[in-house]
Amino acid sequence: MNTSGRTSDSVIVAESLGKWYGEVIGLNNFNLEIRHGITGVVGPNGSGKSTLFKLVLGLIKPNTGKITVFGQTPWGNSKLHSAIGFCPDYESLPPDSTGREFLSLVGHLHAMEGATLASRIEELASLVEMGHALDRKTGGYSKGMKQRMKIAGALIHDPDLLILDEPLSGTDPIVRKELIDLTKRLNKEHGHDVVVSSHVLFEIERMTHDVALMYKGRTVASGDISEIRSLIDKHPHNIVIEGAEVTALAKSLLEEDYTVSVAFNDDRKGITIQVSNPEAFFNGLPAIIDDTGCGVTSMYSLDDNLEAIFKYLVGR
C-alpha cells in the first residue's frame, strides 16, 4: 500500500480524490493505493474514513479526482457490488426483522436463492457465532451481536473485498478480541481482502501492519506500521514526568541534544518535556534518573492520542 503510483495488484486506487458536502470537506486531494490483504484505515473522527468508504461503494460520487475498485469506477456501477461486502459503522439492520430474514433479504438482493442461500446463512451464522440468535429480532441484539450480523450480511455473497467501517466501535473488550480474530480469519482462512477502519491505532495493529493514516480528509502516512511509527518518532513528543526532585532531572535533561524544552507543571510536582527524538530519550532516561537521584512516580506521554500524532504528521 502506498500513496503514489499503482500496481497491478491494486484493490483500491484513489487519485487526487476530492469530496465535499457544501462547505465541509470530506476528502481533499486524497491519494491512496490499497493492495491485497488486510489494510487498516486509521484516523480520528471526521478524518474522512467513512467518506472514503462511501466513495468506494459508489454511494456518493467524487467532486474531483478518481477512485477505482478492482480497476472499475464505483459510482453508478451496481455490478461492482458483487465483489464488495460492506459492514457500516451505523445501525443498519431492520429492527423488525430476524437475523435470518435480514440475511435472506441481502442474499436475495445478491441474486442468491433456495438451498444455496439457506446453507450460506447457516454457514455464516456459524462463522460469526450467531447461530443461536438467527431467529431473534435484530432490534433485541446487543451491540456486539449487531456487529456480527452486519459482518455476516457483508459476507453473504462471498465478496472479494470486505469493508468494515469501525467494526469495534462501542463493543466490550471480549467482543473486540473476537472481532479482531474474526477479521484475521476472514483474510487468512477465507481469502477476503479486508479494509478496516478505526480511530484507535493499537486496535488496527492487532489486525494488520498495513495502515493508512488519515487526517482532515488527507492521507498523512501509509505503509507498514513500523515505518509509520518511526515517522511518528521523528516528531517532537511531549512527555510528563512526575515525582520528587524533578528540578534536578529537568536540569539534566536540558543538557541533552534531544530536549526541545522543559516546563514545570502548575503543581510543581512534575515537568513536561518536549523531545525531538523519543527513542533516544527513553533509552537515556533511566541513567539520568539514576544520576540525579530523583524519585519518579509516574510518566506518561501526552501524544498517545491519535489527534496529537496526526497534528505532528501534518506539521502543526
Add this chain to the structure above:
Amino acid sequence: MDLGKALNGISALTMHSLRGLLLSRKVIITALVALFVAFVMGYAGSQDVDALSDGANLLDVLILFFFMPVMAMIFGSSLIRDEIDSKSITHVATAPLDRAFAYIGYYVPLALAVSASMILITTAGFLSFFIQQGVDRSAADIYLAFTALVVIGSFVYSSLFLATSVLFKKPVFFGLFYAFIWEGFIGSIPGAIQKASVKHYLRSVGSEWVDYGDISGFDASSMGASAAVLLGLTLFFLVFGAYLFREKELS
C-alpha cells in the same frame, strides 16, 4: 445483471417492503379511517335517503375525493425516505441491483399496500351504508366501480408520492400541500383548472362506470383521454422517481 436476477432482487425487496408496510402503524391508521368512514356512512345509511345516489355521493366525496390522496400520501411519503434517513437503505444501495430496479421493488409493494388499505376503507363504508339500505345488483356495481377506481388511484398516487419521497427531505410537507390544497381545492373548483388534478381523471373514468350520484353527471374528460393521462402520469413519476433514486447520493 440479467433480467432474472433483477426480478429476484425486485421480488425480495417487494416482499420485504410489503411486510414492513402491512405490519407498521399505517395499519392502525387504515383501521381508524375505515372506522370513521363506516361511522359517517353508517349514520347516513340510517336516514331516509336515496340509497344509490346518496351512497355513490358519499363514496365519491369521502373515498375518492378525500381519503384516496391522503392515504397514498401517508404510505408513500415515508417508504424510501425512512430508509434513507435510517440508513437501512445501505443494504439495498450496496447490492448488485441497479437502483432503477430497486425503485420498482419499492413502488410495487407501496401501490399494493395503498390499494389494500383503500379497498378496506371502501368496503367498510359501503357495507355500513348499503346493509341498511339493501345490497342489490346496482349497489354491487357501485361498489365494484369505486373499488376499481381506488386501485387505479393507488397506483397513480403511489408513483407521485414515492417520487417526492426521494426528491424532498421532508416529503410529508409537500404531501400535505398536494393532498389538501391541490387535490382538495384546485381539483374541486369549476373550470379547466381542475384538470390539473389526478382526481379529475379518476372521476372522469368513474363517470363511465357509475350511473348514480354526482359522479355520473360529472363534466368529464373522455374515458380514453383520462385513462391515457392517468397511465402517462404513473409512468412519468415512475421514471422520474427511478432516475432521482439512481442519481441520489446516499451520504
